[in-house]
Amino acid sequence: xxxxxQLLRDPRAHADAPSEESWRAWSNEALAKWNAEQALARxxxxxxxxxxALFYAAVxxxxxxxxxxxxxxxxxxxxxxxxxxxxVGMPNPWVLAGLALAIAVAITPPLRQRLLHEIG
Amino acid sequence: xxxxxxxxxxxxxxxxxRNARRxxxxxxxxxxxxxxxxRLPHDLLQDAVQETLVRCLxxxxxxxxxxxxxxxxxxxxxxxxxxxxxxxxRDRSRAxxxxxxxxxxxxxxTYSPSFAAEQQDEVLRVRTAMETLPNEQRLVLGYHxxxxxxxxxxxxxxxxxPNTVKSWLKRGRDSLKSTLAAPSPEDSA
Numbered sequence: 001x002x003x004x005x006q007l008l009r010d011p012r013a014h015a016d017a018p019s020e021e022s023w024r025a026w027s028n029e030a031l032a033k034w035n036a037e038q039a040l041a042r043x044x045x046x047x048x049x050x051x052x053a054l055f056y057a058a059v060x061x062x063x064x065x066x067x068x069x070x071x072x073x074x075x076x077x078x079x080x081x082x083x084x085x086x087x088v089g090m091p092n093p094w095v096l097a098g099l100a101l102a103i104a105v106a107i108t109p110p111l112r113q114r115l116l117h118e119i120g
Numbered sequence: 121x122x123x124x125x126x127x128x129x130x131x132x133x134x135x136x137x138r139n140a141r142r143x144x145x146x147x148x149x150x151x152x153x154x155x156x157x158x159r160l161p162h163d164l165l166q167d168a169v170q171e172t173l174v175r176c177l178x179x180x181x182x183x184x185x186x187x188x189x190x191x192x193x194x195x196x197x198x199x200x201x202x203x204x205x206x207x208x209x210r211d212r213s214r215a216x217x218x219x220x221x222x223x224x225x226x227x228x229x230t231y232s233p234s235f236a237a238e239q240q241d242e243v244l245r246v247r248t249a250m251e252t253l254p255n256e257q258r259l260v261l262g263y264h265x266x267x268x269x270x271x272x273x274x275x276x277x278x279x280x281x282p283n284t285v286k287s288w289l290k291r292g293r294d295s296l297k298s299t300l301a302a303p304s305p306e307d308s309a
Contacts, residue, residue, distance in 0.1 A: 004246070004297060008265035013246040017153035018165065026166050027148040030173035031140060037178075
């Protein structure tokens, strides 16, 4: 009996590797799949760019509206705590900011995904 | 692990069709030989090889060269092999629940009496004995003796500690020695 370690270095002691014909066919298929993915990614990129722009524009708009709203709210609370008219007049910037956030967070990501799914 | 005749990651950039072809032609024999040791049926082996290649191609542009390219490819193939084995086990457990006599084709080939009768060569006896080893022991023996990976590289590849790899290697060798020391069916006949 030969040395076991020597025997283990013999490829015949292990499972047969696939034939060259097999692995060439598999690699061609894998390459075709990857090429198709690349082509799809190239087609998707303008739509992805547009939906990303929409999303970040909505986030920026929300922030732009939210900070003045916070500042004015603090100011108004300081001026007239308990004044009904002030509280009634106040929610407008909040509502707008909330609306913009809702658009940004809840609507555009699913919209983006749906668009990508449909063109895919 | 330095493998000859394999392109470097830098030489494959930009990853256009020509360079993707170079990568695939260079690494597919290595990947398919590695995955064939996971004892997968032909269709699953084919899927695992293709999935490994596609994953490598997807990841190549993000490869930063912290490890050798071949080590990175080995690692992806190893994970894909495990994934395919899990799928095989799930499918088999479903099949067994439907038909207890169902036997995988590759195992039937390996253990059939006619095949065992042909095991005169020592190397082929080792091969038959290898089939009885647990997955980790069989894989580390292949990585170490056939692919020439060090214990440290195997540990990195299999996300295990070096001492665990050493233990798998030792247990695998001991198990093979005891199996091979037992009289073969031809000797006892």
